[in-house]
Amino acid sequence: MPTRKFETVISLRDIKVACQECSLKEICLPVGIGQEDLDRLDAIIDRKRPLARGDHLFRVGDGFQSIYAVRSGSLKTYTTSQDGQEQVMGFQLPGELVGLDAIAEDSHPLAAKALETTSVCEIPFTDLESLSGQIGGLQRQLLRVMSQEIRDDEHNMVILGQKSAEQRLAAFLISLSNRFRRRGFSATQFNLSMSRSDIGNYLGLALETVSRLFTRFQNEGLLRVDRKHIELLDREKLCTYSGAQCAEDDVLQAEPNN
Amino acid sequence: MPTRKFETVISLRDIKVACQECSLKEICLPVGIGQEDLDRLDAIIDRKRPLARGDHLFRVGDGFQSIYAVRSGSLKTYTTSQDGQEQVMGFQLPGELVGLDAIAEDSHPLAAKALETTSVCEIPFTDLESLSGQIGGLQRQLLRVMSQEIRDDEHNMVILGQKSAEQRLAAFLISLSNRFRRRGFSATQFNLSMSRSDIGNYLGLALETVSRLFTRFQNEGLLRVDRKHIELLDREKLCTYSGAQCAEDDVLQAEPNN
């Protein structure tokens, strides 16, 4: 382990970032919360200094203190089964929360690791809990977020349960595309911060299968792939491949309040 | 559709069942709630008349009004993809909640159908929400229950993502066994209220594979199976087969407060 040379050099807490200025506030927790309530939420949130690629935000079994929101960068969550085999459970992009599964048992069932330089907001749970008892909108939003998480997991179960390798990768790419779009990034061009192995693991496929499919999709003109960079050329057909109601449905889901 | 002949014959609401008398209260919502608060929770819960096998509690797209707790019997939740193909998402046993995934979008993403004669408690969500704003313990418990749901879904993803057919069925049987035990039923002998087809669908397997595995497990002396009835003869080995930390871990998880 290297020594933590940053800590005494500069206090990164000085960086002025608050929920109200955050470009992610429309998709993070503060949806439908008034100005003064937003201030109160903001007051309990701690901006941590960035994680480097490979750093852990928390590990399996760590005591549960806080929920985290990704501000920039990306995370993967995963477990390691007793035979040492890793299972990737998900990837978190900016505006997405991590750690909701730790509430039940007061300890993290998954580890969270930064896939690239990543900054997160730490939200101490006891504070969040008492605040959401006072602010109706916050309580509601918290329940909604958790409900959405359940929904997403159910969606993943469908994919893992009955989709072919081709459908899984197509669905994965469409999902990423939708999530990037919602965050204001390009829906057709983005970087994969995770490895082929992580993707395969997440989708229940061998990494070789993922690699082969990327090649095939490219040959079919569906996308262009160069190492980590992806460009979706035929989003429409990719949707068809994924065998799901994806395209416009997700847009609607993404903006329920408009 | 048959006419609803029961409705005017007898008011089943007269049946005296309340949370405080309910044998399931230790595993349903009212954990860690005081007596008078329990009364208040009890007041908002509606005991519906039993569902017959095949009846729907709700369907995909139904507006979200309430969460339901199974009192007796069992449910399956499922979606139907646009090509008419069904995906079973889960089975609910007594003491388990259904409908938590509907909070996010105010409509049910899954349908819930009774696998046998089943009675449920209906918990109107707006009431629950406002009550949980007033009762700290209830809010906490609600969040815990949702968190646990996320956790369970993650567990299912591991099973679907990287377990063999044999491991999946073994894990499924162990899971059922644990859930029955927790509810005070036998952990080694129970009835499967769902069909082979439902099990296969849920586990991402063909129903023929499920059937073959039952036969094989029986030949290996792991269990005895007669149509719907299951008797686990070697729970230990079944755990090993499932390739997971199951047996005693689940007991601990089941009783976190003892």
Place this chain on the structure above:
DNA sequence: CGATGACTTGACTGCTGTCAACGTGCGTGG
């Protein structure tokens, strides 16, 4: 008692995993 649906069993196929070799980009150190 026949019909229907659920389940079982068998034969065959194919998708995807495994093993293995090779290519490519990047960072390190000479």
Place this chain on the structure above:
DNA sequence: CCACGCACGTTGACAGCAGTCAAGTCATCG
């Protein structure tokens, strides 16, 4: 600046698990 090593990614050959198709058995119910 170049050479090297390493991690990551690609491609190929082969095999096996589980799906599909099909036939047959069993239980339940009208």
